[in-house]
Amino acid sequence: MATLAIANTITDLIQGDVREHLPLERIPLQGDILGLGTTTSLDNGELTFLHDAAAGRTRLWKCQASDGGIHELRPGDGSGHFPYVCFSDDAAGCRQSLDPAVLGTAEGRPLQELVREAIAHLRGAGRLEQAPIYGVRLLAEWRSLVITVASKLCMGQLRRNRGSDPAAAGDGGGDEEGARALYGSLQHFRIAASDPGDPKDPIRFLGASRRWECCGFWDTEPSLGRVTVPLPGASLHIHGCSTDLRHGGHLHHEHAGTRLARLESLAIYPLQRLRLLSADLAVEQAHHDGEALRFRVANRGDLDVSDVGIAVVLDDRYSDHRYLRLPWLAAGASQSFRLPLLLPPGRHEVLVLADPERDVLEPQDRRANNGVRLELEGGHH
Secondary structure, three states: OEEEEEEOOHHHHHHOOOOEEEEHHHOOOEOOOOEEEEOOOOOOOEEEEEEEOOOOEEEEEEEOOOOOOEEEEOOOOOOOEEOEEEEEOOOHHHOEEEOHHHHOOOOOOOHHHHHHHHHHHHHHOOOOOOOOEEEEEEEEEEEEEEEEEOOHHHOOOOOOOOOOOHHHHOOOHHHHHHHHHHHHOOEEEEEEOOOOOOOOOOOEEEEOOOEEEEEEEEEOOHHHOOOOOOOOOOOEEEEEEEOOOOOEEEEOOOOOOOEEEEEEEEEEEEEEEEEEEOOOEEEEEEEEOOOEEEEEEEEOOOOEEEEEEEEEEEOOOHHHOEEEEEEEEOOOOEEEEEEEOOOOOEEEEEEEEEOOOOOOOOOHHHHHHHEEEEEEEEOOO
């Protein structure tokens, strides 16, 4: 059974202001690793996972928003951290290949329709186990293909409102609105045999590299926004690179300007176990030494976090509380603080709270350790 790890979700990304990141070094690349993702708003791009069968490993390619070009990312090269990425462990053992000929003529048909039929065919034949999400690998040639590449325009465009305003969160309508706006904000490129030559066309023509190797996911419940945008029927999310390794990005397979020529190969992978990665901030070892307050903020979670706020409140006087900011805290790391604090005579209560604005995405059951209250006796210094 293969496991799919999800660092944040598409819904998290759409809602914006993602402060949780997964470094490239924590993504396995040995074996057949399925995945896709988005790079940071500072460098802009998409991630495509291409399997190198000869080497027995997977290569990770960054697709660039500036020109639709690609380059390979390698652990240790300083490639950075990803605000959204999902990836499997080695899924070679659950791969189910399908001869595209059994699906009939592929030319001109929507890619999502073909993948849906492939899953149904394999399930009907007893070759494919039921799973919440299926991995997809395919090789296709296109008459024309529109791709998008993430850019700053789609990062942080909507303030996250869940947790602070339950009424605003509603039943996911806000997510759907953000999802519909998402693709319109991205850089679009066109692959075709020739340049359409329309000067008013906002889609930039890249060239005729029409044969693409692709990797992505089919979510049986797309409304959850785990690996696809949370829109009804939007089950397929897939990235790819041209086989000449010139271009890459998110396949806008539902775009009116996308038309399939032929499907050369197709494989489906049942991913039965899902693991949601998250941060977990904790305030530890808080005490007062008579002159200063000492404490440590640790990240016990799976993701690095950036720009973490820390509030120190004396006797519930929020109007004059102290506020600290931690630029970066890697998963498994901690940072110690010493804050001068002379207490007047009498009993006092000190609250130390990490991430008071709840900017960091943490499951509710992990938030209990974000704060510590100390009962102190002043005047002894």
